[in-house]
Amino acid sequence: MTENSAADDRKARARDWFESLRDRIIAAFETLEDQASPDLYEGAPGRFEKTPWTRPTGSGGGVMSMMHGRLFEKVGVHTSTVNGTFSPEMAKTMPGADEDPRYFATSISLIAHMWNPRVPAVHMNTRFFSTAKTWFGGGADLTPLLADQRSQDAPDAAAFHAALQAACDAHDPAFHPKYKAWCDEYFFLPHRNETRGVGGIFFDHHDTGDFEADFAFARDVGEAFLASYPAIIARRMGEAWTPEERDEQLIRRGRYVEFNLLYDRGTTFGLKTGGNVDTILSSMPPMVKWP
Amino acid sequence: MTENSAADDRKARARDWFESLRDRIIAAFETLEDQASPDLYEGAPGRFEKTPWTRPTGSGGGVMSMMHGRLFEKVGVHTSTVNGTFSPEMAKTMPGADEDPRYFATSISLIAHMWNPRVPAVHMNTRFFSTAKTWFGGGADLTPLLADQRSQDAPDAAAFHAALQAACDAHDPAFHPKYKAWCDEYFFLPHRNETRGVGGIFFDHHDTGDFEADFAFARDVGEAFLASYPAIIARRMGEAWTPEERDEQLIRRGRYVEFNLLYDRGTTFGLKTGGNVDTILSSMPPMVKWP
Numbered sequence A, B: 001m002t003e004n005s006a007a008d009d010r011k012a013r014a015r016d017w018f019e020s021l022r023d024r025i026i027a028a029f030e031t032l033e034d035q036a037s038p039d040l041y042e043g044a045p046g047r048f049e050k051t052p053w054t055r056p057t058g059s060g061g062g063v064m065s066m067m068h069g070r071l072f073e074k075v076g077v078h079t080s081t082v083n084g085t086f087s088p089e090m091a092k093t094m095p096g097a098d099e100d101p102r103y104f105a106t107s108i109s110l111i112a113h114m115w116n117p118r119v120p121a122v123h124m125n126t127r128f129f130s131t132a133k134t135w136f137g138g139g140a141d142l143t144p145l146l147a148d149q150r151s152q153d154a155p156d157a158a159a160f161h162a163a164l165q166a167a168c169d170a171h172d173p174a175f176h177p178k179y180k181a182w183c184d185e186y187f188f189l190p191h192r193n194e195t196r197g198v199g200g201i202f203f204d205h206h207d208t209g210d211f212e213a214d215f216a217f218a219r220d221v222g223e224a225f226l227a228s229y230p231a232i233i234a235r236r237m238g239e240a241w242t243p244e245e246r247d248e249q250l251i252r253r254g255r256y257v258e259f260n261l262l263y264d265r266g267t268t269f270g271l272k273t274g275g276n277v278d279t280i281l282s283s284m285p286p287m288v289k290w291p
Helices: A003-035 A155-169 A175-186 A211-236 A243-262 A265-272 A277-281 B003-035 B155-169 B175-186 B211-236 B243-262 B265-272 B277-281
Strands: A049-054 A060-067 A072-085 A102-114 A121-130 A134-143 A199-206 A287-289 B049-054 B060-067 B072-085 B102-114 B121-130 B134-143 B199-206 B287-289
Touching (some): A003 A121, A102 A211, A121 A211, A155 A211, A265 B243, B134 B211, B243 B265, B265 B277
Antiparallel strands (some): A060 A072, A102 A121, B049 B060, B072 B102, B121 B134
C-alpha cells in the first residue's frame, strides 16, 4: 500500500469500528428496553430512530440515533465522519495542523439519561483524528444521580472503574491512573466544587506512535463500556424508586446542564462555531429541575 | 457636603431606592398570589422568603428574596450592596478603575418564572456602580413562552415596550431606540439564531454627567417595570392552559438556560469568579425540558 492508501485504510477501519460499536450498543439498549418490567416502566419498549445529517459545506456528516423509551428516558448514540480545513486560529491548537491544516475525524458519542433515578446516567465518546499526525481521544464517565451512589467505592462506580481499568491495563499500566485523573479533573464544576459524577477515563491526543496498538486500545475502551454499562443497568433496573429520588435525580441533572453549557469544550466549541445544534444538545437531560 | 460625603449620599440613596423598589415589587407579587383563582392554581398563596448573605471577604452582601407560589412558580427579587478592589485584569475593563481600583455597587435583580405558560417570564435589574466614575446599568426584558406571543406587536410585548419607552422618552428620546436595540442584540442565542424573548431595554455605563438625571432615569425604569409587568400578569392569569402549552413553556425555558449559561455575562462571570452560586443560579427555571 502507498502511504496515502494506508492512511485511508486506517480512517475507514476507525469509522467502521465506531459504526459497528454503535450498532452493538443500540442492540444492547433495545434488549434492555424489552426486558424492563411493566410494573415499573410504562408504555411499549422504545426503539432508536436514526436521523442522518450532512454538514452544510458537504464535507461529511453523521447519524443521530435517539431513543425515548420506557427505561431509557432519553439516549443518543451518534456517529460522525467529517473532514475539512482548520482555520489558522484552530490550526494552532491541533497537533500536526501546522504542517497541513486539513483534518479528518470520525467518532462515536453517547449519552444516556434513565427514567429510574437509581440507574446512573452515562457518557462515552471515542474519536479518531487525522492531520499530519493521527491520534485517538475520548473516554467514558458514569453519573449516578443519588447521593448514596456517588462514592468511588459504591458498587456501580467500582464496577465501571474496574472495567475501564482492565481495558487500560491490558495496554499499559500507566494509562489508567493518568486517564482516570484526567477525567476527574475535566468533569469538575468549580462553581459547585463538585465533580459531575464518579468519573471514569478521559484521554486525548493518544498517540504512542503505533497505530495498531492505539486502535486496539480505543476498541478495548468501547468493549469495556459495552460490557459494563448495560450490566449496571440490568442490575439496577428492577429497583423501585420514590418520588423523592426522582426529584433528586432531576435536580442533579441540573449539574449536568451546568457542566455542559459552562465548561464542556465540545459543547461550547460546537455551539459557538456553527456545529449541528440538534446533535450537540441531544446530550441535554430530558427533564431538569432547579427548584 | 464634602465631595466624599456627597458620594456616600448618592450610594445610600441608590441603595435605598433599590431596596424600596424590591419591597414594592414583593408586595405587588404577593397581592397577585392572593388574587390567583383556586380554579387554576393549586395550594395556598405563596410568600417571599428572605435570605441575607454576606461575601466571605466581608465586603458587603445582600438579601435573596425567593417565592415558590401557586401563580409564581419561582421568582427571585434580590438586592445587593458590595464594595471591593478590582483585580488589575478587571480594572482594565471598568470605567474609572484605572485611576482607582476600588469600587462600590448596589443593585436589584429580578427573575420570574410563572406556572401558567400563557403568562410571560420576566427579568429586570438595575445597578449603580461607583469607581472614580459613577454610572447606572440594567434593563428589563420580557420572555413570552408561547410562539403566538413572541411577536413585537403581541399585546404583552406591546404593553411592555410602551411602558419602557415612556420611561425613556421622559428623559431623552434617543434612549429608547438605543437601549431597545442593545437589548435585542444582547439577549440573542447565535446557536439557535433566536432572541431569548421579545426584548425590552438594556443599558450600561449610563452616565450623562448629571447624577440626579441619571438616578431619576433609573427610578423611572423601575417604576415602568412595576406599572407594566404586574398588569400583564393580572390580564393573563385568568386564562386556562393546556398540557401542550405547559410543555411548550418547559421546552422554551431550555433556551433561557442555554442563554444564561452560555452567554450571559453576569452569570458566567459570577460563576467563574466565585460569586454567590445560590443567588446567581436562582434565575434558573424551576423545571425545564429538552425532549
